[in-house]
Amino acid sequence: MSKQELAQRLGPLRARLPGRAEPLPLASPESEPELAQIISTAHDAGLKVLAVGAGSRLGGSYGCRADLLVSTRKLSGVVAYEPGDGTITALAGTLMSELAACARAGGHRLTPDIPRPETATLGGVLADGLSGGDRLRFGPTRHHVLGMRVLLADGTITKTGGRLVKNVTGFEMHRLYAGSAGSLCIILEATMRLFPAPAERAFGKIDCGSLEEALHLSAALSAPPLEPTAITLSKLNQEWSLSVTLDGRSERVNRERSIAEERAPRAEWSLGAEADAAYVNTRDSSPEEGDTASLRVSVRPSRLHTILKLVLAHAPTARLLAHPAVGTLELSLDAGSELSTLVTELREASATVRVRGASDDAAPRKTAALEARLQQALDPEDVFCGRP
Amino acid sequence: MKQSLLRALKAVVGADGLTIDPTRRKAYECDGLAMVRRVPDLVLAPIDTREAAECLRILSNEGLPIIPRGAGTGLSGGATPHKGGVVFKTTRMRRVLEVNELDRFARVEAGVVNADLSNACSHHALSYAPDPSSQQACTIGGNVANNSGGPHCFRYGATTRSIMGLVVVTADGEVHELGGPEPDAEGYDLVGCFVGSEGMLGVATEVTCKLIPAPETSETLLALFPSLDGACDAVTELIAANLEPSAIEILDRLTIEAVEASVLAAGYSDKAEAVLLIDVDGLNEEVRATVRDIEAIARSRGAFEVRTATDAKERRRLWAGRKGAFGAMGRIAPDLYVADVVVPRTRLKEIVLRSTELCRERGLKVSNVFHAGDGNLHPNISYDRRDADEVARVLDAGTEIMKACIAAGGSLSGEHGIGIEKRDEMHRVFNEDDLDAMLKMRAAWDPSGQMNPGKAIPVRGCMEVKTKPVAVAANGGSQ
Numbered sequence: 001m002s003k004q005e006l007a008q009r010l011g012p013l014r015a016r017l018p019g020r021a022e023p024l025p026l027a028s029p030e031s032e033p034e035l036a037q038i039i040s041t042a043h044d045a046g047l048k049v050l051a052v053g054a055g056s057r058l059g060g061s062y063g064c065r066a067d068l069l070v071s072t073r074k075l076s077g078v079v080a081y082e083p084g085d086g087t088i089t090a091l092a093g094t095l096m097s098e099l100a101a102c103a104r105a106g107g108h109r110l111t112p113d114i115p116r117p118e119t120a121t122l123g124g125v126l127a128d129g130l131s132g133g134d135r136l137r138f139g140p141t142r143h144h145v146l147g148m149r150v151l152l153a154d155g156t157i158t159k160t161g162g163r164l165v166k167n168v169t170g171f172e173m174h175r176l177y178a179g180s181a182g183s184l185c186i187i188l189e190a191t192m193r194l195f196p197a198p199a200e201r202a203f204g205k206i207d208c209g210s211l212e213e214a215l216h217l218s219a220a221l222s223a224p225p226l227e228p229t230a231i232t233l234s235k236l237n238q239e240w241s242l243s244v245t246l247d248g249r250s251e252r253v254n255r256e257r258s259i260a261e262e263r264a265p266r267a268e269w270s271l272g273a274e275a276d277a278a279y280v281n282t283r284d285s286s287p288e289e290g291d292t293a294s295l296r297v298s299v300r301p302s303r304l305h306t307i308l309k310l311v312l313a314h315a316p317t318a319r320l321l322a323h324p325a326v327g328t329l330e331l332s333l334d335a336g337s338e339l340s341t342l343v344t345e346l347r348e349a350s351a352t353v354r355v356r357g358a359s360d361d362a363a364p365r366k367t368a369a370l371e372a373r374l375q376q377a378l379d380p381e382d383v384f385c386g387r388p
Numbered sequence: 389m390k391q392s393l394l395r396a397l398k399a400v401v402g403a404d405g406l407t408i409d410p411t412r413r414k415a416y417e418c419d420g421l422a423m424v425r426r427v428p429d430l431v432l433a434p435i436d437t438r439e440a441a442e443c444l445r446i447l448s449n450e451g452l453p454i455i456p457r458g459a460g461t462g463l464s465g466g467a468t469p470h471k472g473g474v475v476f477k478t479t480r481m482r483r484v485l486e487v488n489e490l491d492r493f494a495r496v497e498a499g500v501v502n503a504d505l506s507n508a509c510s511h512h513a514l515s516y517a518p519d520p521s522s523q524q525a526c527t528i529g530g531n532v533a534n535n536s537g538g539p540h541c542f543r544y545g546a547t548t549r550s551i552m553g554l555v556v557v558t559a560d561g562e563v564h565e566l567g568g569p570e571p572d573a574e575g576y577d578l579v580g581c582f583v584g585s586e587g588m589l590g591v592a593t594e595v596t597c598k599l600i601p602a603p604e605t606s607e608t609l610l611a612l613f614p615s616l617d618g619a620c621d622a623v624t625e626l627i628a629a630n631l632e633p634s635a636i637e638i639l640d641r642l643t644i645e646a647v648e649a650s651v652l653a654a655g656y657s658d659k660a661e662a663v664l665l666i667d668v669d670g671l672n673e674e675v676r677a678t679v680r681d682i683e684a685i686a687r688s689r690g691a692f693e694v695r696t697a698t699d700a701k702e703r704r705r706l707w708a709g710r711k712g713a714f715g716a717m718g719r720i721a722p723d724l725y726v727a728d729v730v731v732p733r734t735r736l737k738e739i740v741l742r743s744t745e746l747c748r749e750r751g752l753k754v755s756n757v758f759h760a761g762d763g764n765l766h767p768n769i770s771y772d773r774r775d776a777d778e779v780a781r782v783l784d785a786g787t788e789i790m791k792a793c794i795a796a797g798g799s800l801s802g803e804h805g806i807g808i809e810k811r812d813e814m815h816r817v818f819n820e821d822d823l824d825a826m827l828k829m830r831a832a833w834d835p836s837g838q839m840n841p842g843k844a845i846p847v848r849g850c851m852e853v854k855t856k857p858v859a860v861a862a863n864g865g866s867q
Binding site for chain 2: 129163224227299300350367
């Protein structure tokens with residue numbers, strides 16, 4: 001991606017940064033020393049830096065008052081892929097699609113399997129704390145980050161963790177950095193745990209007459225002994241659709257599919273390449289960060305029905321995609337939606353909410369003081385203005 | 389210890405929560421790292437979060453070192469008392485607060501014993517995955533502090549992957565609710581940051597744990613090898629073949645002999661030089677296929693016998709032998725130094741061989757029982773702490789094994805933590821900037837530096853003036 005292309009991609013996002021009639025300066029360093037120099041300069045000059053990857057999302061940072069955008073997109077490449085160890089280490093600017101392809105070629109699967117991986121970098125995904133639908137089986141992304149190298153606000157480069165699948169040496173700073181949205185550091189490199197690539201995949205789709213039917217089927221399809229890779233609920237117009245992805249070695253997929261057919265007799269199944277395509281199509285239907293506000297909501301699975309009812313009451317035409325067996329929901333709101341009321345009610349219903357593309361004017365969360373101390377400890381000059 | 393302070397603390401925890409008597413305090417002079425001992429000035433045992441917070445608020449005014457402790461089964465000296473310090477034990481906080489079958493989580497107090505949690509949820513056909521060998525005694529709070537592992541973390545991950553939320557009390561007595569049953573918290577991942585922090589950020593008093601459903605089938609496979617090399621090669625090959633068992637363990641000859649001579653005799657073999665013990669979980673068809681593939685690999689690597697446990701009773705016996713292996717070593721010598729190092733899985737065989745050589749060169753008796761699937765080695769050196777020269781050789785061997793692992797791309801600890809045992813070796817893995825970042829993070833949680841000072845991070849320069857080092861004595865005496 002050229003600097004112009006990157007600037008073009010960043011364009012609409014930059015327009016959302018408040019108090020900036022003109023586009024922000026964009027730095028796209030080609031080496032770590034160059035990046036460190038930029039950050040040191042910003043640090044000394046009192047400039048606020050917003051770190052981005054490929055610019056496909058800005059997370060909670062829309063409201064920040066940045067003086068400079070810094071992209072890590074050009075710090076790209078796989079540093080080490082160790083098939084025998086099941087780990088992959090890559091620079092932050094590496095596209096998720098490139099990383100996944102490298103792992104797949106060696107017989108591995110990269111998790112998270114995020115929507116539109118060709119538009120997002122490893123560093124950006126980790127900074128945003130983004131997980132994929134495959135977290136139903138593999139858990140959230142943060143569980144699979146084994147180590148990082150990061151650039152701190154004073155220009156020093158530090159490492160945390162390592163390249164080992166099991167390691168408790170030192171504090172797990174990488175867990176703190178993952179999901180910190182560039183507010184503590186800029187991620188330079190990360191090592192991820194890999195899983196065996198599936199030998200087979202089956203994809204089942206069920207058109208549901210109601211939300212209740214969809215949630216009932218989701219519970220049935222995630223009950224033991226089934227262990228699906230993903231269950232996805234989407235709403236198009238007034239139609240609810242549920243999909244289930246089963247993959248692994250053939251003996252497992254065949255057995256799981258026979259159980260799933262009993263539990264969801266109306267499911268339409270695709271296999272092989274057709275299943276791969278259907279899975280990717282569903283994965284990529286997740287709402288993009290765009291011109292309107294979007295929300296990432298997380299709740300205990302048993303409370304998702306309540307949460308979805310709230311969403312439908314306040315934003316009946318919102319685009320939404322949920323992973324009901326996990327308890328996560330992404331939705332893109334129409335302009336003019338009652339954002340603050342909806343967010344307040346969702347939180348009152350025990351959901352956690354991350355607001356994208358708009359300010360989150362909620363009262364400070366209970367951990368705000370501790371988080372502020374962490375931010376102050378690692379970036380005392382407040383150079384990094386990203387916010388989770 | 390000031391009488392006024394003792395009175396104030398007693399008013400919070402009562403007589404049962406306060407240990408002043410020197411003889412009873414002596415029971416807390418060390419954890420599983422028995423070669424370093426110091427009797428604490430006081431032992432406090434609050435019964436819940438409220439008492440813990442009140443005690444810490446009182447202690448914060450005194451600036452005394454606070455040493456969080458679960459069952460004291462840690463092996464790296466993470467709970468070794470600090471001079472003038474207060475041991476803050478969580479073992480009276482032992483209620484299972486909630487088992488939520490629908491959303492598959494449990495809320496427990498920090499002093500709940502690991503095995504008791506799995507027992508508490510077994511009638512829901514759920515279990516808590518992390519299973520350290522000490523699970524019959526170790527506490528969930530201790531597991532959180534050390535990010536403990538166990539045989540089945542090959543598939544299910546170390547403790548951090550099973551922790552959803554925490555209630556933490558920091559040194560100033562403030563109570564923090566971090567995470568919870570929701571899949572994602574808002575803001576920073578403070579739960580992930582806290583797990584594995586070895587009691588240096590605060591005391592966890594309540595833990596929300598993820599539970600997993602029982603698999604349709606579990607098979608335990610036993611492969612007997614004429615050489616340790618063959619067993620290691622089989623592990624490398626089955627990982628390369630992308631097979632997904634839930635646990636992959638190796639026991640060497642000396643370990644097998646110790647186990648078979650103990651009350652935990654598992655019926656491994658009297659002919660094998662190495663035993664490969666593997667669990668496979670999943671659907672019936674999947675498990676059968678995976679066992680078949682593993683069996684073929686084991687035989688191709690020289691296994692002279694491969695079999696699966698015939699029933700649940702035999703499974704339990706095979707695993708009891710593995711988990712009791714450290715205790716069984718007591719037959720070899722009065723004391724056991726359990727090294728804990730980790731290497732890339734592809735370097736397993738080489739490092740097992742090297743660590744055995746390093747011990748033999750020093751005239752030490754070493755046995756190996758380890759989490760082969762994760763590259764997590766436990767060279768176990770038997771010794772007698774009354775022999776100062778032998779203790780020195782044990783420590784030297786431990787250091788050399790660490791160096792060999794790091795040179796092979798490994799690290800200091802796979803699951804036991806750093807504590808005081810490996811604190812001064814941290815510079816072999818991290819530079820000054822790395823360690824400074826960790827200290828800055830720690831200072832955000834505990835600006836006073838009272839929580840478990842002198843552990844995990846080497847003392848360097850003026851940043852840690854409040855965290856004086858604990859000298860490691862080779863003679864094993866009190867310091």
